[in-house]
Amino acid sequence: MxxxxxxxxxxxxxxxxxxxxxxxxxxxxxxxxxxxxxxxxxxxxxxxxxxxxxxxxxxxxxxxxxxxxxxxxxxxxxxxxxxxxxxxxxxxxxxxxxxxxxxxxxxxxxxxxxxxxxxxxxxxxxxxxxxxxxxxxxxxxxxxxxxxxxxxxxxxxxxxxxxxxxxxxxxxxxxxxxxxxxxPEKDEVSLVHRLRTSVKEGVDYHPYLPREDGRLPMSDFGGVHRYNVTGLFHDMWGFPSSNPGVVQGLLRHLMDKINNNTNRINRFKKYDLDDAEVVLISYGSSARSALHVVQNRRPRGERLGLLELQTLWPFPFDVVRDVCRNARFVLVVEMNMGQALQSVKLAVDEPGKVFLANRIDGSFITPTDIRNVLRVIQGKGV
Amino acid sequence: MPVKDYIRERFFPHLWCPGCGHGIVLNALIRAIEKLGLSKNEIAMVSGIGCSSRISGYVDFHTLHTIHGRALAFATGLKLGLPSLNVIVPMGDGDALAIGGNHFIHAARRNIEMTAIIMNNRIYGMTGGQYSPLSGYGTMATTAPFSNIDHDFDVVDLSIAAGATFVARTTTFHVHQLIDILQQAILHEGFSVVEVLSQCPTYFGRKNKMGSAADMMTHYKDQTTPIGSKAKKENPALIERGVFVQKEMPEYCKEYDKIIERAMGRSESTPIS
Missing domain, CATH: 3.40.50.970 (Thiamin diphosphate (ThDP)-binding fold, Pyr/PP domains)
Structure with a gap:
């Protein structure tokens, strides 16, 4: 087909x-x-x-x-x-x-x-x-x-x-x-459907009691389980609670369920990173220009590589640290004053080798913009 | 079904002050639902933030206690997502008409079927007695220590102007009328507004020297009158009670079902107009 x-x-x-x-x-x-x-x-x-x-x-x-x-x-x-x-x-x-x-x-x-x-x-x-x-x-x-x-x-x-x-x-x-x-054709990309509770009518359903695997089965409004949903700190029934144990338990759950699964949530693409001396890190449309620079300079013998981030949060600290370990320079390419740059600096062992190539004037960042910064970093002049 | 079967006893005692009118509204609402014979599974209650909004926790329905002023927006998504639900939205005057005023007029304009109950105590109670958009000129509040220069508006007039297709008002003194009006509002196929004058003896009453809760309810008795009564003609300052508007208009969810039919009947090649 x-x-x-x-x-x-x-x-x-x-x-x-x-x-x-x-x-x-x-x-x-x-x-x-x-x-x-x-x-x-x-x-x-x-x-x-x-x-x-x-x-x-x-x-x-x-x-x-x-x-x-x-x-x-x-x-x-x-x-x-x-x-x-x-x-x-x-x-x-x-x-x-x-x-x-x-x-x-x-x-x-x-x-x-x-x-x-x-x-x-x-x-x-x-x-x-x-x-x-x-x-x-x-x-x-x-x-x-x-x-x-x-x-x-x-x-x-x-x-x-x-x-x-x-x-x-x-x-x-x-x-x-x-x-x-x-x-993609049907079923080519896998889909996660809503996990609904198997608890039967008349049996207590706890909307905020995670299963052993950490997931919380839901019950649709209008169904057989009536429960309370509130933006207040709440217990496993969904009832408001200011009990310190309940409060910190819920907050830790909200943080842990995502932060502890950072490696599962992370999506990224690696281009020519194995021997890269200069690691470019970018995302979104900026990554297109960054990739262009890598592909354009590689045939000329410049050992450039690109890490394209697709998950921005939770930030992939481990991946960034790993790909930057052997780099002489790290160049973050983004269209802001250095927002991902902050996280990259936190991630790497030597924050001093991290630089920024950016544009903040509403214009798209071009490969030339990136090369101009690269020249300065590499000591080739302005 | 006994009234106690509609409440979540583990949620009690409630947080309302002694003499607060909101408990009377809760009682009347449960009796109205009981008289209508609705199943608890087919009712969703969506509320915002404030004393009145805590009502959703106390009832054994599908309950959504949301953020300040936005209850009607959450309720709109829930209702359009599942039109078979009976959606009831209890709100305070500040919640519904200050921070939530925009959502209120637009929900009314859409005529989406749900029952908005505005428990009007003319004050922000939960934060300790600040003036609300319904406090009125010349009242006292913790943020109007030299008297309030904000003018109020009339909930009934506003609702009618915004397009609500059922608009009623009563008070916590007139509890039988309240039960009757709530029944009609819940049955109404469209956006219904019920304003209930509900006393706050702790803040509004104390700040404005209105006396005890019983005094405030007596005040409701004395200062209100049935719509179009002879008393109103003789004393225009009286506040009218009753059903002001009850009319049929196309309801939003039913209209959307027609949109689905129209869209599905269209051939794939029809261009986007």
């Missing part, structure tokens, strides 16, 4: 991935550069019996998908920086209540209204720490449409596996660029 090949925007590739993953409820609010996702969803979802709703703002959008997730749906919303800022409180609610959902943030220039139609990767650390309080988070990204599709599917899989919100951090270039997508 011939594969279905599409030529489309990254935002549309995200829609394809979400539908492949089983998305059947979307709520959103228009914002550049993510709007195409909502537009496509309004057209595609009712065709498969799914639901789309345009809410009155981004706050209500994320609240609506959390509500729909409790009704048993696979859910998503999509936004950009200003909307993502508005979503932070409800994001924390979904973390605390362990309700699976996917939030797409197509990054644009910030702070504030910033550069609505220009590229940026300035929300990396917001994705990690945007909502208040200690918490763990999963955030994925991608540099091309095939990976946008796959990471979107992964986002749904991880949301269901760990009962947590998952953030997809795309950027304006990937979102609006058009390129090829080969749509």
């Amino acid at each position: 011939e594969k279905k090949i599409l030529f489309l925007q990254g935002n549309e590739a995200c829609v394809e991935g979400a539908l492949y993953a089983g998305l059947d409820f979307f709520a959103g609010y228009p914002i550049t550069p993510s709007t195409e996702i909502a537009e496509q969803m309004s057209f595609r979802l009712p065709k498969i019996g799914g639901k789309f709703i345009q809410m009155e703002d981004e706050i209500s959008s994320v609240c609506a998908i959390i509500g729909a997730s409790l009704a048993g749906h696979k859910v998503m919303t999509a936004t950009s920086g200003p909307g993502f800022s508005l979503m932070q409180e409800a994001l924390g609610y979904a973390i605390m209540t362990e309700i699976p959902c996917v939030i797409v943030n197509v990054q644009r220039g910030g702070p504030s209204t910033g550069l609505p139609t220009s590229v940026s990767q300035g929300d990396v650390n917001q994705a990690r720490w945007g909502t208040h309080g200690d918490h763990a988070i999963i955030a994925l990204t991608a540099s091309n449409h095939q990976d946008v599709f796959l990471m979107t599917v992964e986002a749904f899989n991880l949301a269901e596996t760990y009962r947590t919100p998952v953030i997809l951090l795309f950027d304006e270039v990937v979102a609006h660029m058009r390129e090829r997508l080969v749509v």
